[in-house]
Amino acid sequence: MSALYPSARQGFLTGLIDADTAVIKAALVRGYTYNAGHVYMSDVTAAGGTVAATATLTTITTTSGTLDSADLSFGAVAANANNHYVVLYQASAVGGGADVAASAQRLIAYVDSGGACIPTGAVVTLTVHSSGWFTL
Numbered sequence: 654m655s656a657l658y659p660s661a662r663q664g665f666l667t668g669l670i671d672a673d674t675a676v677i678k679a680a681l682v683r684g685y686t687y688n689a690g691h692v693y694m695s696d697v698t699a700a701g702g703t704v705a706a707t708a709t710l711t712t713i714t715t716t717s718g719t720l721d722s723a724d725l726s727f728g729a730v731a732a733n734a735n736n737h738y739v740v741l742y743q744a745s746a747v748g749g750g751a752d753v754a755a756s757a758q759r760l761i762a763y764v765d766s767g768g769a770c771i772p773t774g775a776v777v778t779l780t781v782h783s784s785g786w787f788t789l
């Protein structure tokens with residue numbers, strides 16, 4: 654299952670999330686189940702999610718309301734037999750800059766990796782779907 658967080662939909666409409674200027678990251682997460690009521694990365698970890706690695710989205714485009722980016726490399730991720738999901742989130746303030754506290758990092762999307770993210774101790778590369786991450 655993949656889903657946009659309802660708070661992200663609202664954030665895009667009200668300007669609390671800006672894919673053009675803010676720093677958008679992807680986290681490999683295990684032990685977390687999507688919850689539509691979650692708003693911040695701190696909600697993910699409070700619900701038992703373990704962040705195995707993060708990567709910053711680069712070459713972001715938003716053509717026709719579709720968020721797309723270059724493929725991601727998470728570096729070497731410790732081996733773990735569990736499939737990891739990808740959580741997209743705004744790591745910075747809306748205007749960009751340094752990462753803010755996890756309690757202010759706004760969740761955007763929960764993406765099922767389709768079994769493609771089972772770390773073996775090597776570099777984890779995630780190929781972004783040809784149609785992008787999602788379309789609003």
